Amino acid sequence: MSGFIFEKDADGIVTVTMDMPGQSANTMSDAYDGFMSETISRLETEEGLTGVIFASAKNTFFAGADLNSILSTGTSTEDFFNYIETSKGYFRRIEKLPVPVVAAINGAALGGGYELCLACNHRIVVDNPKAIVGLPEVTLGLLPGAGGVVRLTALLGLEKALPRLLEGKPAKPADALKEGMVDEIVATEEDLVPAAKAWIKANPGNAAQPWDQKGFKYPGGHADAPNIRMTATVAPTLLFKRTRGLMPAPEKIVDIAVNSMRMGFESALRQESRGLCALVATPEAKAAISTFFFGLNGIKNGKLRPAGDRWAAKSSAVLGAGMMGAGIAWAHASRGLPVYLKDTDMAKTEKGKAYSEGLVEKRIKRGQMKEAAGKELLDRITPTDNDADFEGADIIIEAVFEDIELKEKVIPETFKQLGPDGIYGSNTSTLPISLLAQSCPDPARFIGIHFFSPVDKMQLVELIVGEKTSEETVRKAYDYVMQIGKIPIIVNDSRGFFTSRVFGTFTDEGASLIVDGVDPVLIERAAWKVGMPVGPLAVADEVSLVLQKKVHDTHKVLDKRLGLENGFPSRNDATIAVNHKMVEMQRGGRQYGGGFYDYNPDGSKSIWRGVEQFMKGNSEIPMRDVEDRIIYRQVIETIRCYDEGVLRNEVEANVGSIFGIGFPAHTGGALQFVHGVGIDAFAKRAAELADAYGERFNISRGALDKLRASEKKAA
Template structure:
């Protein structure tokens, strides 16, 4: 057992009425967690409570900003067996909650801040839950987003508290609830105005309900809200839910299916048996590649970016003014991002009508939020007041950050950058929203390349909350620091990469499009190609997504790079093989198939919004088919993973964290893998290398792994071991 110093991690206070207030306050931590001291702490607290004579009730609260942050993910990540030791650990974690439920005095949770995961499971073991009226005081069970399940009683107790139908969305989606929503749903029982009101309100309830200590589910007359396991509606839900779940997860995420199974079956057995089944369930999930991937990427990876560990050192920087040059789709979206974050923006274009239209894009997005009850008319007016349409450079003289978002044409960018750089404030920075053009080349068009950086947003900007920050050869660390802070300031995730043709995201995304067309060229049915992509977990098939981005744009980008090659005196400067794409795109455009916005591309689009694959695609099949579904799936994923690995090996990418998160949020690499590099680790480095070699021998050198590219991954694994 872990050594434990008496009373180190909590405060214990008994009042004259016999009510004990336990205030959790784990030493040396910003939040209370289920770390190695958690079980000894809980055992000590419960031992003291059991020894109290005349105990009238217990209030559990927190001295931290949050109530309780949940489990220790470091320990969870290290679990490598679902055997008896792991089962015993999970059983020990939840054991204190049954002791609480049987102590025969009322327990009240006084929730002063976020109570998520294990924190909310503590609350579920209480008889009454009171939360402060603060949007930050959210409650919920987010474990499913980390590839696991609420293993300290969360699945069983929430199902009993709310009933199956109301509990499932919170269990299967992991979304938290703010106080008012939580009260309405029955996740909490009472709201108070301030934190100071919490403990008094809890004591008042205990005094008014001295006999309310037995949980409803421990009573003989207990009935599930909404119906028990035999109720027709519940049976219908239980029968239909797996199909609905498969449609969402595609069978790629084991946690939701396991949670559903436990929630349904817990209704058919006693509390103790259901809790044991839940423990077995989290044991099974904790060792899955999906859980390891989710914990590594979505928790530790996101924490690394939020903590600023990959940000250059220096004081925080917050731009006060901004300008966006170009009021097209990207520029309009960036203006929205600025205005929503409270950053005033001048939106400039050659024609005022175009700039006004760009502002109206934000008005449309605001109207949608109003329709959903997430924005008021007053808030819309305030947001739109932050966007100033303009045709005059003087309107943004002295601005802190300028974002160039004109068309991907190097001659146009040269003209715009040179003409507007002088409008920056003394410590301002200039960003280009280019998706593929080298920042070092574009920086030549401005007088101070140290203050020039790439800021690559993704479409649609209001939904794609990530920005690829591209360092040019002369970009200063000071500019990178400011760009990083700017991206965080507007609420987006920064991914820092070094300069290269196509950078990281465009390179990898292009391989996905190209491999889709290579499969079609090799004789695979377009329907089967799109199905293979769906089965891998890609959000949209390569042919469908190419229609959305447009074949016209693909050809324009290629011609831009050809012009750049000519300017630089090089041949085929792009580092990726796009042979299949180039042939198909040109032929499609010759036949008037430019993509969705041009009336049709790989798909035909009906007036009612439906679509179907264009029969004319058969002309591109030059192979004899016979490609297995497994080969097609691996070709689509391995092509992207190998290109990501190349970017890491070449120094375009700096960290695995950015490779994984950037691939998921910017490109749509399947989230269940944890990202492309985590995908390699999940499969096993040697297994991945062997499969890549098979694909290279069968389908071409684009699947060949560069010599030494896996050494960094192997070295990291050896160091960890």
């Protein structure tokens, strides 16, 4: 049978090897229905059948549902419900076979792939870190709809199943065995089928699943057990603290998992189907699939990468051993890239390396790193105060202070140490790359490489293409970012680029709300409610109001040089009126002892009530307006970046807004938020905000038409 190969041995054991044609992985595509239906029908009528093994000819076992088809589902229709019921019906028929069934897991079995494994009596996995198993649907705004919620709860019990269902994290073989997600591990892929046949022969009558046997008891306790009742009671509260009620999938999973223990198995499976139908049409699911699956995977797989051969740096140098430079050096060393860390004197460079030493020490204490591995990592970082030490480097990252005159001095002095095929990156957050490139001996090999702080935690890197940056340099920079385990997005040159420009509107709107008389506590609460990880006042303190003012002053110097009155593309009037004044009052942020917050010795903090002196309006602004101003301000600036060509596409806009700015993940990103609301509805609401609060909420018709065109193309 094409797609599913049916082989029966002399002992009556059938091995079904899944090898769907024209696909790199086995998925629940349209072709799958035919293959699975024919296979099960044949197994149900096969004479002399003693056992069944499901195996795979692909590198992975089974990849699960076809997300393209889910993404194109408009509403939760009866047809979609029937489709789900038919698909999960195949697994129920497998469970009803009168012979034992084994899953021989040679590679990743995720989502529907692991749900197939759950329908088998026995699960054997190869001892390979790539042979992961799990149910990641929650990360896509969905729930496991082919029996995953119901069966995993029955297999592990509620207390053990919920973490796997709610976090969506896959398990490697050893962990999967320890938790009971698989039953056996074999050393090599060649051992899988023989081990499966051996188990079938040793368990000839083991055909019924535990939950289909009389007297079945849920591991860890039934629904009325005190510990289970406590878990069912506490779980929603803990979940709300994590999701803020913004993600419907986890709530639905808890509801179905708990109630599956209180009803018949068939009824629970049907309830699970209804739950998936309810989720699949939600904006959150559409957003998660678009951004976190297709968008993020597209970036990682090089879909947006310039064409050309792969490139890898073998040597590197980082100039500036401050917080950013030290973090970049860590990023290099932790991924095996030797790095020279250079500053004006050895004391500063040694201090910069000490940052990595601290990170290594923490990981060793937590059991996340062996001492030998930590020593190897630190040995890759060489402090220096001599440019000659890194002569011939493949990549040099300039990470000195955000001072244009300083950068223009450092760049030509150090560029001469670059290898003939190397590239030079400036870690600037706002300064135009084309302008800095004027100080570079070869502007074609010069590019902006904007890291985010703290570098060891932040995944995004913004690549800024200058007027003379070559395509080859962009490609090498993209490969370099992937080499050190980060997520690259490519943007065109502009003052503030994309992320810094939009981030500035977030903090500026916080200051604007203060000017309008809104209580600071309410401002921070509104940001929490809409899904921002930190409020605009708290994040301003963390970044430091002093740094914000320094960046502003740098751009004033730049304006003077360029003969401009105000060349920065986004307005920050409230930041000037509030944040900069606070700096003059010696309230520069957390590291300066206080800013919008007072910081107490015990680690607690509270709003500085002196901020009330900046309030000019009244506080009778509806909470919805406060929330929308925080979100819409960022989205509108993102739209402007897209319209102006700073952003190349919506994928990088969405991924960049989430991983660089902290835009609420449940929306799928700043531009996906517009599609989720609806372009016309978004435009109407923006117009209302503009009428009430100012022209910063205006959007051009051309920008909206560009979004409509991309939406039409995607459809």
